[in-house]
Amino acid sequence: xxxxxxxxxxxxxxxxxxxxxxxxxxxxxxxxxxxxxxxxxxxxxxxxxxxxxxxxxxxxxxxxxxxxxxxxxxxxxxxxxxxxxxxxxxxxxxxxxxxxxxxxxxxxxxxxxxxxxxxxxxxxxxxxxxxxxxxxxxxxxxxxxxxxxxxxxxxxxxxxxxxxxxxxxxxxxxxxxxxxxxxxxxxxxxxxxxxxxxxxxxxxxxxxxxxxxxxxxxxxxxxxxxxxxxxxxxxxxxxxxxxxxxxxxxxxx
Ligand SMILES: Nc1ncnc2c1ncn2[C@@H]1O[C@H](COP(=O)(O)OP(=O)(O)OP(=O)(O)O)[C@@H](O)[C@H]1O
Numbered sequence: 001x002x003x004x005x006x007x008x009x010x011x012x013x014x015x016x017x018x019x020x021x022x023x024x025x026x027x028x029x030x031x032x033x034x035x036x037x038x039x040x041x042x043x044x045x046x047x048x049x050x051x052x053x054x055x056x057x058x059x060x061x062x063x064x065x066x067x068x069x070x071x072x073x074x075x076x077x078x079x080x081x082x083x084x085x086x087x088x089x090x091x092x093x094x095x096x097x098x099x100x101x102x103x104x105x106x107x108x109x110x111x112x113x114x115x116x117x118x119x120x121x122x123x124x125x126x127x128x129x130x131x132x133x134x135x136x137x138x139x140x141x142x143x144x145x146x147x148x149x150x151x152x153x154x155x156x157x158x159x160x161x162x163x164x165x166x167x168x169x170x171x172x173x174x175x176x177x178x179x180x181x182x183x184x185x186x187x188x189x190x191x192x193x194x195x196x197x198x199x200x201x202x203x204x205x206x207x208x209x210x211x212x213x214x215x216x217x218x219x220x221x222x223x224x225x226x227x228x229x230x231x232x233x234x235x236x237x238x239x240x241x242x243x244x245x246x247x248x249x250x251x252x253x
Contacts, residue, residue, distance in 0.1 A: 001017055001043075001044070001053070001054070001055050002054045002056075003016050003017070003018050003052060003053040003054070004016065004018070004050055004054075005050065005051045005052040005053055006048050006052075007039060007051070007211075008039075012051060013036045013039040014036050014039055014043065014211045014212075015210075016052075016053070016212070017040065017053075017208075017211075017212070017213055018053075018213075019213065023154065023185055024181065024185040024186075024187055025187055025203065025204055026177075026178070026181045026187075026188045026190075026201060026202050026203050026204070027188065027189045027202060027204045027205070028190055028192050028198035028202030028205045028206070029041070029189065029191045029205075030192060030195060030205060030206070030207050030231070031207055031208035031209055031231060032209065032232060035209050035211065036210075036211040037159070037208055038159055038191065039211075040208070041076065041157050041159050041189070043055065044062075044074070044157060044189070045070075045074065045076050046062050046065075057074070058073070068098075071099035071151060071153065072099045072100065072151075073153055073155060074153050074156070075096070075149070075153040075156050076148065076156075076157040076159070077161040078159055079159040079160045079191075081140070081141070081144040081161075083132045083140070083144070086132070086133045087132055088128065088129050088130065089119075089129070089130050089132055089135070089143045089146075090115065090119065090128040090129065092132050092143050092146075092147050093119060093146045094107065094115050094150070095147055095150075096118070096148060096150030096151040097114065097115065097150055097151070100152070114150050115150055118146040118147075118149045118150045119146060121149070121176050122145055122146040122149070122173070122176070123172065124139070124142050124143055127142075127143065136164075138166060138169055140164075141161060141162060141163070141164050141165055142165070142169065142173070145158075145162075145173060154185065154186065154187060155186075155189070156177070156187065156188050156189070157189050157190075158189070158190040158191065160192065161190065162174070162197075163193070170194075171200075174200065174201045177190075177201065190202065195223070195228070195249050198219075199219060199246055199247050199249065200244075200246050202219055203219055204216070204218055205217070207227060207231050209231050214227070214231060220247060223238060223249070224238060225237070225238045232251075234251055235251075236250065236252060237249070237252060238250075
Protein backbone atom coordinates (compact mmCIF):
# COMPACT_ATOMS: atom_id res chain seq x y z
CA UNK A 1 0.00 0.00 0.00
CA UNK A 2 1.65 3.21 -1.15
CA UNK A 3 0.51 6.67 -0.08
CA UNK A 4 -3.12 5.61 0.08
CA UNK A 5 -5.78 8.28 0.46
CA UNK A 6 -9.34 7.08 0.48
CA UNK A 7 -12.64 7.35 2.29
CA UNK A 8 -16.26 8.18 1.62
CA UNK A 9 -18.03 10.89 -0.39
CA UNK A 10 -17.04 14.22 1.06
CA UNK A 11 -14.21 13.10 3.31
CA UNK A 12 -10.94 11.20 3.17
CA UNK A 13 -10.45 8.81 6.08
CA UNK A 14 -6.98 7.46 5.31
CA UNK A 15 -4.55 10.30 4.78
CA UNK A 16 -1.61 8.87 2.88
CA UNK A 17 -0.87 5.45 4.32
CA UNK A 18 2.05 3.31 3.22
CA UNK A 19 3.18 -0.13 4.32
CA UNK A 20 4.25 -3.45 2.93
CA UNK A 21 3.32 -6.86 4.28
CA UNK A 22 5.36 -9.94 3.47
CA UNK A 23 3.84 -13.38 2.95
CA UNK A 24 3.49 -15.22 6.25
CA UNK A 25 3.25 -12.16 8.49
CA UNK A 26 0.67 -11.96 11.30
CA UNK A 27 -0.26 -8.30 11.65
CA UNK A 28 -2.64 -6.51 14.00
CA UNK A 29 -4.26 -3.21 13.01
CA UNK A 30 -5.20 -1.25 16.11
CA UNK A 31 -6.46 2.21 16.95
CA UNK A 32 -9.38 4.13 18.42
CA UNK A 33 -12.93 4.16 17.03
CA UNK A 34 -13.11 5.99 13.74
CA UNK A 35 -9.34 5.90 13.12
CA UNK A 36 -9.83 4.15 9.77
CA UNK A 37 -9.15 0.46 10.51
CA UNK A 38 -12.25 -0.88 8.73
CA UNK A 39 -11.75 1.58 5.88
CA UNK A 40 -8.22 0.23 5.47
CA UNK A 41 -9.48 -3.36 5.17
CA UNK A 42 -12.26 -2.26 2.81
CA UNK A 43 -9.69 -0.50 0.62
CA UNK A 44 -7.54 -3.64 0.60
CA UNK A 45 -10.56 -5.71 -0.41
CA UNK A 46 -11.34 -3.25 -3.19
CA UNK A 47 -14.69 -2.20 -1.66
CA UNK A 48 -13.64 1.40 -1.00
CA UNK A 49 -12.02 3.07 -4.01
CA UNK A 50 -8.69 4.77 -3.54
CA UNK A 51 -8.44 8.44 -4.44
CA UNK A 52 -4.68 8.64 -4.46
CA UNK A 53 -1.99 5.99 -4.07
CA UNK A 54 -1.54 2.36 -5.02
CA UNK A 55 -2.42 -1.01 -3.63
CA UNK A 56 -0.70 -4.02 -5.07
CA UNK A 57 -0.80 -7.69 -4.21
CA UNK A 58 2.04 -9.95 -5.29
CA UNK A 59 3.24 -7.13 -7.60
CA UNK A 60 -0.15 -6.86 -9.33
CA UNK A 61 -2.29 -3.79 -8.87
CA UNK A 62 -5.51 -4.52 -7.00
CA UNK A 63 -7.59 -3.08 -9.84
CA UNK A 64 -6.09 -5.47 -12.38
CA UNK A 65 -7.49 -8.48 -10.53
CA UNK A 66 -10.96 -9.77 -11.44
CA UNK A 67 -13.31 -10.39 -8.48
CA UNK A 68 -12.77 -14.16 -8.51
CA UNK A 69 -8.99 -13.70 -8.76
CA UNK A 70 -9.13 -11.34 -5.77
CA UNK A 71 -11.17 -13.88 -3.86
CA UNK A 72 -8.54 -16.54 -4.56
CA UNK A 73 -5.89 -14.10 -3.22
CA UNK A 74 -7.73 -12.75 -0.17
CA UNK A 75 -10.51 -13.88 2.10
CA UNK A 76 -12.17 -11.33 4.36
CA UNK A 77 -14.37 -11.44 7.42
CA UNK A 78 -16.27 -8.19 7.88
CA UNK A 79 -16.95 -6.55 11.24
CA UNK A 80 -20.59 -7.48 11.27
CA UNK A 81 -20.90 -10.48 8.97
CA UNK A 82 -24.65 -10.94 8.94
CA UNK A 83 -26.10 -13.66 6.72
CA UNK A 84 -29.68 -12.58 6.23
CA UNK A 85 -30.99 -15.71 4.54
CA UNK A 86 -31.75 -18.94 6.37
CA UNK A 87 -28.83 -20.99 5.06
CA UNK A 88 -27.44 -23.85 7.09
CA UNK A 89 -24.02 -23.42 8.60
CA UNK A 90 -22.61 -26.01 6.18
CA UNK A 91 -24.13 -24.19 3.18
CA UNK A 92 -22.48 -20.95 4.33
CA UNK A 93 -19.06 -22.63 4.66
CA UNK A 94 -19.56 -24.21 1.22
CA UNK A 95 -20.01 -20.70 -0.27
CA UNK A 96 -16.32 -20.14 0.52
CA UNK A 97 -15.48 -22.52 -2.33
CA UNK A 98 -17.15 -20.29 -4.94
CA UNK A 99 -13.92 -18.60 -6.19
CA UNK A 100 -12.54 -22.05 -7.09
CA UNK A 101 -15.59 -23.15 -9.04
CA UNK A 102 -16.70 -22.66 -12.62
CA UNK A 103 -20.22 -21.58 -13.43
CA UNK A 104 -22.79 -24.37 -12.78
CA UNK A 105 -20.04 -26.65 -11.54
CA UNK A 106 -21.01 -29.19 -8.87
CA UNK A 107 -18.90 -29.41 -5.72
CA UNK A 108 -15.85 -31.57 -6.26
CA UNK A 109 -14.30 -34.10 -3.92
CA UNK A 110 -11.70 -31.43 -3.06
CA UNK A 111 -14.46 -28.88 -2.19
CA UNK A 112 -16.06 -31.45 0.08
CA UNK A 113 -12.75 -32.21 1.78
CA UNK A 114 -12.01 -28.52 2.42
CA UNK A 115 -15.52 -27.85 3.79
CA UNK A 116 -15.18 -30.81 6.20
CA UNK A 117 -11.76 -29.62 7.33
CA UNK A 118 -12.97 -26.05 7.96
CA UNK A 119 -16.02 -27.24 9.92
CA UNK A 120 -13.64 -29.33 12.00
CA UNK A 121 -10.95 -26.72 12.67
CA UNK A 122 -13.58 -24.18 13.71
CA UNK A 123 -15.16 -26.89 15.88
CA UNK A 124 -18.60 -26.44 14.35
CA UNK A 125 -19.38 -29.94 13.03
CA UNK A 126 -22.24 -30.15 15.51
CA UNK A 127 -23.72 -26.94 14.12
CA UNK A 128 -23.46 -28.02 10.45
CA UNK A 129 -27.22 -28.41 9.88
CA UNK A 130 -28.33 -25.48 12.03
CA UNK A 131 -29.62 -22.33 10.34
CA UNK A 132 -27.17 -19.45 10.60
CA UNK A 133 -30.08 -17.08 11.23
CA UNK A 134 -30.79 -19.01 14.43
CA UNK A 135 -27.30 -18.94 15.91
CA UNK A 136 -25.72 -16.87 18.63
CA UNK A 137 -23.32 -14.08 17.65
CA UNK A 138 -20.22 -16.06 18.67
CA UNK A 139 -21.39 -19.22 16.89
CA UNK A 140 -22.14 -17.23 13.75
CA UNK A 141 -18.65 -15.72 13.81
CA UNK A 142 -17.10 -19.20 13.87
CA UNK A 143 -19.17 -20.17 10.84
CA UNK A 144 -18.16 -17.04 8.92
CA UNK A 145 -14.51 -17.68 9.83
CA UNK A 146 -14.83 -21.27 8.53
CA UNK A 147 -16.28 -19.91 5.28
CA UNK A 148 -13.31 -17.53 4.90
CA UNK A 149 -10.85 -20.37 5.53
CA UNK A 150 -12.69 -22.55 2.99
CA UNK A 151 -11.70 -19.94 0.40
CA UNK A 152 -8.10 -21.20 0.86
CA UNK A 153 -6.73 -17.76 0.00
CA UNK A 154 -3.15 -17.04 1.07
CA UNK A 155 -4.21 -13.74 2.70
CA UNK A 156 -6.84 -13.43 5.41
CA UNK A 157 -8.33 -10.03 6.36
CA UNK A 158 -10.24 -10.00 9.64
CA UNK A 159 -12.23 -7.11 11.07
CA UNK A 160 -13.01 -7.77 14.74
CA UNK A 161 -13.88 -11.28 13.58
CA UNK A 162 -13.93 -12.81 17.08
CA UNK A 163 -15.55 -9.89 18.93
CA UNK A 164 -18.64 -11.86 19.98
CA UNK A 165 -16.76 -14.98 21.09
CA UNK A 166 -15.99 -15.93 24.68
CA UNK A 167 -12.33 -15.96 25.70
CA UNK A 168 -11.96 -19.75 25.27
CA UNK A 169 -13.30 -19.56 21.70
CA UNK A 170 -11.22 -16.48 20.84
CA UNK A 171 -8.03 -18.24 21.94
CA UNK A 172 -9.08 -21.43 20.11
CA UNK A 173 -9.62 -19.50 16.86
CA UNK A 174 -6.37 -17.55 17.21
CA UNK A 175 -4.45 -20.77 17.90
CA UNK A 176 -5.84 -22.16 14.63
CA UNK A 177 -4.84 -18.98 12.80
CA UNK A 178 -1.35 -19.11 14.32
CA UNK A 179 -0.99 -22.74 13.21
CA UNK A 180 -2.09 -21.92 9.65
CA UNK A 181 0.18 -18.88 9.68
CA UNK A 182 3.26 -20.83 10.76
CA UNK A 183 2.62 -24.13 8.93
CA UNK A 184 0.91 -22.94 5.73
CA UNK A 185 2.27 -19.38 5.40
CA UNK A 186 -1.21 -17.88 5.75
CA UNK A 187 -0.79 -14.11 5.92
CA UNK A 188 -3.11 -12.67 8.55
CA UNK A 189 -4.09 -9.03 8.82
CA UNK A 190 -6.51 -8.50 11.66
CA UNK A 191 -8.25 -5.45 13.10
CA UNK A 192 -8.55 -5.85 16.86
CA UNK A 193 -9.62 -3.68 19.78
CA UNK A 194 -8.32 -6.19 22.29
CA UNK A 195 -4.69 -5.11 22.66
CA UNK A 196 -3.84 -8.10 24.85
CA UNK A 197 -5.25 -10.63 22.39
CA UNK A 198 -3.28 -8.89 19.64
CA UNK A 199 -0.15 -9.01 21.81
CA UNK A 200 -0.48 -12.79 22.18
CA UNK A 201 -0.68 -13.55 18.46
CA UNK A 202 0.31 -10.61 16.25
CA UNK A 203 4.03 -10.43 15.62
CA UNK A 204 3.65 -6.99 14.08
CA UNK A 205 1.30 -4.16 15.01
CA UNK A 206 0.19 -1.14 13.03
CA UNK A 207 -1.43 1.61 15.11
CA UNK A 208 -3.72 4.07 13.31
CA UNK A 209 -4.94 7.39 14.62
CA UNK A 210 -7.07 9.84 12.66
CA UNK A 211 -6.31 8.08 9.40
CA UNK A 212 -2.54 8.00 9.83
CA UNK A 213 -0.04 5.36 10.91
CA UNK A 214 1.43 6.40 14.26
CA UNK A 215 3.43 3.23 14.92
CA UNK A 216 4.30 0.18 12.85
CA UNK A 217 6.74 -2.55 13.80
CA UNK A 218 7.42 -5.77 15.68
CA UNK A 219 5.06 -6.11 18.66
CA UNK A 220 7.88 -6.00 21.21
CA UNK A 221 9.01 -2.66 19.78
CA UNK A 222 5.72 -0.81 19.28
CA UNK A 223 3.63 -2.13 22.17
CA UNK A 224 4.90 0.48 24.63
CA UNK A 225 3.18 2.76 27.12
CA UNK A 226 4.28 5.79 25.05
CA UNK A 227 2.56 4.51 21.90
CA UNK A 228 -0.56 3.32 23.73
CA UNK A 229 -0.97 6.55 25.69
CA UNK A 230 -0.60 8.59 22.49
CA UNK A 231 -3.07 6.42 20.58
CA UNK A 232 -5.72 5.85 23.25
CA UNK A 233 -5.22 8.91 25.52
CA UNK A 234 -5.31 6.55 28.50
CA UNK A 235 -2.69 5.70 31.15
CA UNK A 236 -1.36 2.17 30.82
CA UNK A 237 1.08 -0.24 32.38
CA UNK A 238 2.92 -2.53 29.96
CA UNK A 239 4.37 -5.73 31.38
CA UNK A 240 6.40 -8.63 30.01
CA UNK A 241 4.75 -11.74 31.41
CA UNK A 242 7.11 -14.47 32.57
CA UNK A 243 6.43 -18.04 31.30
CA UNK A 244 4.66 -16.82 28.15
CA UNK A 245 7.32 -14.44 26.88
CA UNK A 246 4.45 -12.17 25.80
CA UNK A 247 3.76 -8.56 26.60
CA UNK A 248 0.43 -7.56 28.16
CA UNK A 249 -1.18 -4.24 28.95
CA UNK A 250 -3.07 -3.06 32.02
CA UNK A 251 -5.26 0.00 31.46
CA UNK A 252 -5.15 2.15 34.59
CA UNK A 253 -8.35 3.69 35.97
N1 LIG B 1 -20.12 4.36 4.78
C1 LIG B 1 -19.59 5.46 5.33
N2 LIG B 1 -19.90 6.69 4.87
C2 LIG B 1 -19.36 7.80 5.40
N3 LIG B 1 -18.47 7.79 6.44
C3 LIG B 1 -18.12 6.60 6.95
C4 LIG B 1 -18.67 5.37 6.42
N4 LIG B 1 -18.13 4.34 7.12
C5 LIG B 1 -17.32 4.90 8.04
N5 LIG B 1 -17.30 6.25 7.94
C6 LIG B 1 -16.52 7.19 8.75
O1 LIG B 1 -15.13 6.97 8.46
C7 LIG B 1 -14.35 7.09 9.62
C8 LIG B 1 -13.52 5.81 9.80
O2 LIG B 1 -14.40 4.72 9.98
P1 LIG B 1 -13.87 3.24 10.17
O3 LIG B 1 -15.07 2.36 10.18
O4 LIG B 1 -12.82 2.96 9.17
O5 LIG B 1 -13.20 3.33 11.62
P2 LIG B 1 -12.66 2.18 12.57
O6 LIG B 1 -11.27 2.55 12.96
O7 LIG B 1 -12.83 0.84 11.93
O8 LIG B 1 -13.64 2.34 13.81
P3 LIG B 1 -14.25 1.28 14.87
O9 LIG B 1 -13.14 0.97 15.83
O10 LIG B 1 -15.33 2.07 15.54
O11 LIG B 1 -14.74 0.08 14.14
C9 LIG B 1 -15.31 7.36 10.78
O12 LIG B 1 -15.28 8.74 11.04
C10 LIG B 1 -16.65 6.94 10.24
O13 LIG B 1 -17.69 7.72 10.80
